[in-house]
Amino acid sequence: MRRALVAIALCAAALLALASSADAYLKLGTRVNGRIIGLKWAQLPIRYFVTNRDVPGVSAAQLQQTVAAAFSTWDSAPDVALSSQFAGFTEAPPLGNDNASVIGFLSRPDLDRVLGSTSFTVDTVSGDVIESDIFFNASFPWSVADAGEGGRYDLQSIALHEIGHLHGLGHSALGETELRAGGRRVLAAESIMFPISFSPGSTNARTLRADDIAGSGDIYGTSAFRTSQGSISGRVTKNGAGVLGAHIVAFSPASGKMVGGFTLSDDGSFVIAGLDPGPQVVRAEPLDDADIESFFEFAASVDVDFKPAFYNRVVVVPRGGTAQNVEIKVSAK
Amino acid sequence: MRRFVAFFVFALLSAPVRATVLVPIEFRELVAVSPIILHGHVVDVRSDWIDGRRAIETIVTVEPAEYFKGDLGDRVTFKVPGGELGRYRTIFVGAPVFAQGDEVVLFLDGTGAAQPHVVGLSQGVFRVVPDRRSGLSLVIPPAVMGRTDVDAEPVVRGDIARKPVPLDTFRQAIRQVIAEGGR
Numbered sequence: 001m002r003r004a005l006v007a008i009a010l011c012a013a014a015l016l017a018l019a020s021s022a023d024a025y026l027k028l029g030t031r032v033n034g035r036i037i038g039l040k041w042a043q044l045p046i047r048y049f050v051t052n053r054d055v056p057g058v059s060a061a062q063l064q065q066t067v068a069a070a071f072s073t074w075d076s077a078p079d080v081a082l083s084s085q086f087a088g089f090t091e092a093p094p095l096g097n098d099n100a101s102v103i104g105f106l107s108r109p110d111l112d113r114v115l116g117s118t119s120f121t122v123d124t125v126s127g128d129v130i131e132s133d134i135f136f137n138a139s140f141p142w143s144v145a146d147a148g149e150g151g152r153y154d155l156q157s158i159a160l161h162e163i164g165h166l167h168g169l170g171h172s173a174l175g176e177t178e179l180r181a182g183g184r185r186v187l188a189a190e191s192i193m194f195p196i197s198f199s200p201g202s203t204n205a206r207t208l209r210a211d212d213i214a215g216s217g218d219i220y221g222t223s224a225f226r227t228s229q230g231s232i233s234g235r236v237t238k239n240g241a242g243v244l245g246a247h248i249v250a251f252s253p254a255s256g257k258m259v260g261g262f263t264l265s266d267d268g269s270f271v272i273a274g275l276d277p278g279p280q281v282v283r284a285e286p287l288d289d290a291d292i293e294s295f296f297e298f299a300a301s302v303d304v305d306f307k308p309a310f311y312n313r314v315v316v317v318p319r320g321g322t323a324q325n326v327e328i329k330v331s332a333k
Numbered sequence: 334m335r336r337f338v339a340f341f342v343f344a345l346l347s348a349p350v351r352a353t354v355l356v357p358i359e360f361r362e363l364v365a366v367s368p369i370i371l372h373g374h375v376v377d378v379r380s381d382w383i384d385g386r387r388a389i390e391t392i393v394t395v396e397p398a399e400y401f402k403g404d405l406g407d408r409v410t411f412k413v414p415g416g417e418l419g420r421y422r423t424i425f426v427g428a429p430v431f432a433q434g435d436e437v438v439l440f441l442d443g444t445g446a447a448q449p450h451v452v453g454l455s456q457g458v459f460r461v462v463p464d465r466r467s468g469l470s471l472v473i474p475p476a477v478m479g480r481t482d483v484d485a486e487p488v489v490r491g492d493i494a495r496k497p498v499p500l501d502t503f504r505q506a507i508r509q510v511i512a513e514g515g516r
Contacts, residue, residue, distance in 0.1 A: 028424075028426065030422060095388055096384075096387045097386070097421070098387075110412070111454060112442070112452065112453065113356045113357075113453040113456060114354070114356075114427065116354050117354070118426050119414070121421055122421070122422045122423075122424060123420060124417065124421065165426055177357075177487075177488045179486045179487075180485050184357045184359060195427075196354075196357055197354050197356060247490075286491055288476065288495045289476040289489075289490045289495070291455055291476075292473065293429050293455035294455050299460055300460035304496065307491055308490065308491035333496050
């Protein structure tokens with residue numbers, strides 16, 4: 001994908017940027033009083049407990065240290081106001097409604113194929129997040145070894161992903177996979193929030209990518225983040241009508257950074273925030289190689305019947321502003 | 334009015350998104366490990382406390398139109414994590430959300446449990462959607478339908494061969510895998 005984006009960048013022209021305001025990214029949301037609000041922690045630091053349970057290969061103390069390291073990675077993102085605090089060990093397992101955010105291992109045979117997941121309890125009147133738990137599936141083999149261990153999943157990588165959810169981020173589609181006889185594996189991912197795990201033994205997902213930082217900054221960014229970054233807004237259309245659920249990728253030829261977003265309404269509109277100012281190449285593609293249910297609640301309405309297409313010009317993102325009216329026209333497969 | 338409708342649609346569709354880390358299931362394996370595979374309509378969805386009010390789950394009832402594998406009778410009830418009770422909503426990110434009237438193909442497992450669950454959390458759910466132009470019932474098939482004749486092949490997003498297929502085609506694909514022994 002990166003090669004193709006660069007090729008298009010070389011022959012594209014510039015689009016002048018307009019206006020301001022950075023808005024939506026792929027963020028977790030819920031309905032409150034008939035409208036959708038983003039899941040966001042109103043009070044920082046985020047206080048969390050760790051379940052006092054060992055699993056083969058990982059003690060509770062190692063789990064706590066690994067989770068703390070993963071929180072620290074998110075908290076250290078530039079110009080993002082995030083902080084976290086370990087509140088202590090608990091005998092309570094995760095996924096309970098107990099007004100405490102609990103992170104730990106749990107055996108759930110009904111959650112086969114799930115390495116880890118995040119849950120929220122939300123007050124449907126105020127919209128407040130009451131708690132958020134992360135569970136790691138004790139049925140899988142885990143490792144906290146610095147260099148990873150063959151046949152075991154890297155706990156820090158999965159913790160980093162789940163903590164991204166705990167902060168309010170949804171999934172990213174910035175990843176490439178390959179099919180091998182009997183299975184599918186991740187070749188590369190430009191986001192920690194890509195939903196498919198790297199193979200056991202890999203430690204490739206321990207550091208944030210541009211897409212993660214953009215998303216985190218969109219939710220918790222400081223004023224410095226808002227004034228130093230920019231955004232792109234526009235639409236994806238097919239035969240003049242909006243396309244729902246299209247994946248949009250903004251690629252900076254100067255830095256090599258990629259940031260993704262989605263069209264989240266029937267009119268095909270999108271906003272991608274947290275972009276580096278300057279030229280960006282923008283592409284729309286169908287989410288036809290993914291488990292759409294793991295991205296959107298409106299999976300049945302997502303349109304995957306179109307060919308990938310580039311915006312026909314380079315988009316110049318203004319510092320602290322928005323490049324608007326970027327319409328990417330796609331056609332059916 | 335048009336403006337209102339546009340806003341309403343946006344409000345409905347703009348957010349809830351999902352999340353978890355999955356180990357992907359290849360289609361042939363999905364068929365093999367699912368004791369129950371059915372096509373049907375959701376007729377009831379309700380949430381309830383479990384484990385002595387420790388957590389909320391949603392109980393979904395489906396009226397099967399046909400079974401591809403197994404048989405649980407005229408009505409099938411299964412559970413998904415998360416749900417809403419009173420003032421509180423538990424969002425289990427990554428869990429599928431159902432509504433009354435949904436038409437689905439489901440891959441279920443109930444081994445050793447009181448109620449079946451969807452295999453692979455969301456990976457065992459395929460929505461059936463009518464095509465506005467043709468009127469056909471369409472299914473977005475799995476990204477990888479389980480070829481066994483390749484060593485390694487990149488999964489290319491936007492592949493023109495990968496598009497929604499008629500329910501009948503999906504039905505045949507499931508039955509073919511079952512006929513071949515499930516794998």
